[in-house]
Amino acid sequence: MYWDKLKIVFLSELVSSNDGSINCGIASYILSHIDEVKQSNIGELAKKCHVANSSISRFCKEVGLNDFVELKELINTT
Secondary structure (H helix, E strand, C coil), rough: CCHHHHHHHHHHHHHHCCCCHHHHHHHHHHHHHHHHHHHHCHHHHHHHHHHCCHHHHHHHHCCCCCCCCHHHHHHHCC
16 A cells, blocks of 8 residues: 555656656655665765755655655555
8 A cells, every 4th residue: 555655756757857857856766776775864865866965855745744754654555
């Protein structure tokens, strides 16, 4: 169930975002590197996505999550 929620949230973001947008890039990276992201902290993810930590935080809020911690919980339960 959680995996389905994660895919739906991220795919929704990919579809609604303009190609090349920051959120589109973050969602795409997470979906492509899910196992790697499970082990990453916010700084490492930001670095891999070539964005600031605040962009990751903003992304989490814009996809309906409270924060990066909730994103990690969702990813780790998939």
